[in-house]
Amino acid sequence: MDLKKAAVDDALRHLREEIQANPEASSVSVQVDGQELTVSYNLHGGVNRLKITLGAHEFEPIDGVTLKDLRARLENVSQPFAGDDVHLDTPDTLRESAANVNQWEPEGVALLQRIQSLPAQERNGPLVALIDRIPALPDRHQSGAFEGLLAAVLDLDGLARGLLLSALGGQIRWLPDRLVAFDSLLRAVCELDVADRARHLAELAARIGSLCGDTQLAAFGSVVAAVRDLGVSAGQEPLVVLAGLIGRLREDDREAAREMLRAF
Structure with a gap:
């Protein structure tokens, strides 16, 4: 991708100003997406971004000003960062x-x-x-x-x-803490479109066996509740997985799991 030399020089001027204004910045990265240059850096624990639109400059383009050349120019600006590299991610x-x-x-x-x-x-x-x-x-x-x-x-x-x-x-x-992660992932799965949700609920149900034994019934019940919201017709795939899982639960939990599925 060719960039306009004058626009690049102007972007570098903006970048130098940003560096001078934020001498404590670190972990600098530079991206080019189309005609937009984005400089990201860490400052005080947060991510800051400077966006420069190269295409806004009315200069004649010249051949040979490529991303490689841009990176080389930006590396020359990295010195105030005490060794942090400016790089193209x-x-x-x-x-x-x-x-x-x-x-x-x-x-x-x-x-x-x-x-x-x-x-x-x-x-x-x-x-x-x-x-x-x-x-x-x-x-x-x-x-x-x-x-x-x-x-x-x-x-x-x-x-x-x-x-x-x-x-x-x-x-x-x-x-x-597997159950906490399981519940977080289940909430995310429940936000998927109905067409995708059933398959992901089936995948998640199959992972109940990887949880600690005393937490498996709680996870089982959470997936059952999600399938109920999905509907019996759409939820056949996770229901089959859940039914096959009952025999792997703790013996004291199996009847409770069967009772959950009887509602379907």
């Missing part, structure tokens, strides 16, 4: 970074903020890679990572949201 570079995250705070949180700065349609790969790292995080970080990633997934719509909810469901078994 892409789905591939963020996915690679996610695969190497070893702690959620501050490393994972900062990376998630950078992922959320991508256009929505480009976040899936990096988010999946970060979700897959949950088991590798210290136990004390895993629940926070799950909740943070769930919030990020809920910013997405349609197929992307459903796929990422499934990926999160696969991580519940690693968490120290």
Whole structure:
């Protein structure tokens, strides 16, 4: 993609002003989406963004001013950040970074903020890679990572949201407080369109067996309530999974589970 040299120079001027005004900023990233340049940086624990529309400048375009050249120019501006690199985030570079995250705070949180700065349609790969790292995080970080990633997934719509909810469901078994995570995920599933909800309820019902034995009946009841809201006709798939699960519950809980299903 060719950029207009004069517009880039003007964007760099804005960026220099932003750096001078915020000398404590760190973790700077730069993206180009069409003709919009977005500079994101951390300051006082929050994410700040400076957006510059390159296409608003009426300069003659010149050949050869590419994203690579833009990155090189921006790296020259990074010196006031005491070694923090200004870099161009892409789905591939963020996915690679996610695969190497070893702690959620501050490393994972900062990376998630950078992922959320991508256009929505480009976040899936990096988010999946970060979700897959949950088991590798210290136990004390895993629940926070799950909740943070769930919030990020809920910013997405349609197929992307459903796929990422499934990926999160696969991580519940690693968490120290599995029922809390299960309930959070169930609430998110219940916000899906009816056409998608039944399949995801069936997936979630199949994960009840990964919960601690004394919490399984509560999770079973929560899924039954969600299926009731869905309706018997639409809820056949999760009902079949729930019925097959009864024999794996604690013996003292099986009759209560059967009673829940008799209502259907």
